[in-house]
Amino acid sequence: MSAALALLKRDVMLAWREGGAIGTALGFYLVVVAIMPFGLGPDLNLLARVAPGMLWVALLLAALLSADRIFHNDYEDGTLDVLAAGPLPLPVVAAIKSLAHWLTTGVPLALMAPMLGLLLNLPLDSIPLLVLAMLAGTPAVSFVAAIGASLTLGLRRSGLLLALLVLPLYVPVLIFGVATASAAIVGPASPWPPFLMLYGLSLASIVLAPIAAAAALRTALR
């Protein structure tokens, strides 16, 4: 247990101190959302209706572009070999690293969404549910991104390839995430059924994704 916590603490502190990683993801999120109205036109009613979907899609893209660093740095300097040979099972290592990615990328992106929602004229009373949905769904985003990161470890163009591989797997998260956020706006449908599905997807990803990620890591380390 202490080994797992030590690894988590290490990864979170490395991500915070690297600064550029988190900041770049947030900056990318800001830029993408800011560009949307130029493509869609400034009609505030239209923007309000598409705001939940746009915020979710931009969050997925921002999380994917920073997914590379889940394993990349440790792969490059050999730490991953040490971790693979260490006391923690490799799925646990993958899970801890995914959790660190969620804490340092998923959560900040989810918390920044309300501010960006203002740019898209998101109705204010839907903000709490949007943030709640994103906090519930971003674990799935991070853990599935770790599968992509481990599959494309050390490859050329791994960023684009990772997005190509992982985005189809994100479709359920996107569907239920946007359904939760939109239900609060459009109503009278309750947002809780899609929210629970989203939460269920996150829980399933937390359990199953590290197994696939560990298998892919073992393949890459051989």
Added chain:
Amino acid sequence: MIGLANPTRFLSLVDRVVPWLTALTMILLGLGLYLALFVAPPDYQQGETVRIMFIHVPAAWLAMFGYTVIAVAALGTLIWRHPLADVAAKTAAPIGATFTFVALVTGSLWGKPMWGTYWVWDARLTSMLILLLLYLGLIALWQSIEEPGRAGRTAAILALVGAINIPIIKFSVDWWNTLHQPASVFRAGGSTIDASLLTPLFVMAAGFTALFMLLHLLAMRAEILRRRVRALQQTQVERATLAEA
């Protein structure tokens, strides 16, 4: 399966089977097309456009069958380390992707006269589109990794992660309200399609399956020979390097 693990024996089997399989494919497809285009009656509601079904439905079945082949081959690579499993997976991906594309396009062309739209984001169409994206992801992954062993195992993991999509496609018309027609052939209580349309459909499906197997075997033979050429080239380079040293 174990007996076929030897590539040479597999190649000799392929050489013996391919002529018969080619003949069988041409007979089944020819018979199927004749039944579909000339013998099957026009539908009482859809008229002649129902004939697209004889291409669209078998193509969709083969699209799912192709991914199942890849998923089983992935198990063969990861669990049993069967030497030809990754060859089977690698070569099945483009064939399956093409069948998926054919299914999507013919379905789209059928949808315009029937539903009034070329596309709708219902569960069946969306999950078939995701199947196409999964196939493309597999092909991209195969092309990105140079070492065949690592490529095979990595693609096998991706194939198994995406395999959840197959039951989702099958049951999508039951679990969600879809514009796409609910299950009419493989359903509890038997098929709801009349035999005059069902028989050409099954003949076309058999023909498509034979076509898949033929293309798959030919592609596997090509891939095995390609790997042999690569190995020979590497041996040549090594020998030349040693001779210089």
